[in-house]
Amino acid sequence: MYVRAYLRASTKDQDASRAREDLFRFAADRGLKIASTYTENESGASLQRPELFRLLSDCHPGDIFLVEQVDRLSRLDAGDWERLKREIKDRQVRVVALDLPTSWMMATSDRDDIHGRMLDAINGMMLDMLAAIARKDYEDRRRRQAQGIEKAKATGVYKGRPEDAQRNAALVQMLANKQSWSSIVNATGCSRSTLSRLAKRQAS
Template sequence: MDILGYFREEMWMNVYGYHRTSTKEQHLDRGIEEIKTYCKEHQLNLISIFTDQQTGKNFNRPRYTVLVEDVLRPGDTLIVTELDRLGRSKRDTMKQIQRFRDMGVRLMVLELPTTLMDLSKMDNSLAKLMMETINNMMLELYASMAQAELEKKEKRQREGIAMKKQRGEWDDYGRPAAIGQDEFNQAFARVASGEITPTELRNELGLSHATFYRYRKKCLENFPDILQTDR
């Protein structure tokens, strides 16, 4: 193929983008703009960019599913800005990469220069094999980094939840504290004075047994003298 034919092929092959954020509060704009800019600068025929706003822990995402199952065809190219925008589970991400290979779809990751090289154009078979090996190693490395970052984030979340529970600021996972500690302390004074029983107060506040006694413990730690009249 002559050089003009090469550029014509590169320009008119169908290119699709995919970008993902973990939550709806995060903006998709930056990733979308990066993909558009790259395609414009390299004269690539960008057809569409598919987006999802949900976790990258798995690939059960509506727009990604449509893209892979209904849109991509052999000879197409898929562009993502970073590998973790594709997914954050190493095992599942590598399975998706192999799926693209089996489909005859080229994956380009803008943060990985080795994926931006079209190895099919290389004439030297040894050089091609070396670049394919390096490319595979880089993809696996970045997939490992994405999973490690996800695991670190989840660990911090678990630790944060555990600390909130210890402080009595979290009743159950994902549920705000049922009552403020100061409000409980004032209410518990009625128990200490003998006005009502602990069970009556617990029912009045709508607290579980464990939650009620967690608040009670903290109250007595802050106001030990109340034990003199606690019944």
């Protein structure tokens, strides 16, 4: 049984490794050693998370997927959450979250079949509930942000997000080198709409 820790933050300017000490302390308090950590700055509302799936691909049946909070694992909509749960279940991985005390018993190996099945059921129900709450929080924040932008536009004070000139210059160079849009998107995580905008600017 290996413990694999997942650390995520939504944006590049956030510290994804912030909870590292808490995860290592939690494991040490239970006589466990974290075998590997997987850190990334990606949205929890998307399944486009390379480190998340690298963690899952490294897992063996019975391994522990350790995370600080359920919302670090998922802010997914219902369909994507079901897909991720299926992947976790197929790999027979136990999810343990510091903010979900019902999951802590999943970090022990001495579970009989009946006890283990009961824990799996309870933990699954609680995971679903917290994942749904995390999604609602995400949607509420997005709605408030959109309302704020509309209000700012109406009063003429909205200026939009500043352009990432360094990133866009690199994207333009990739376009100039005739790299395919799909390869650029996969390599950088940028959107096709961004590439379209830069390509039009380059052609003008």
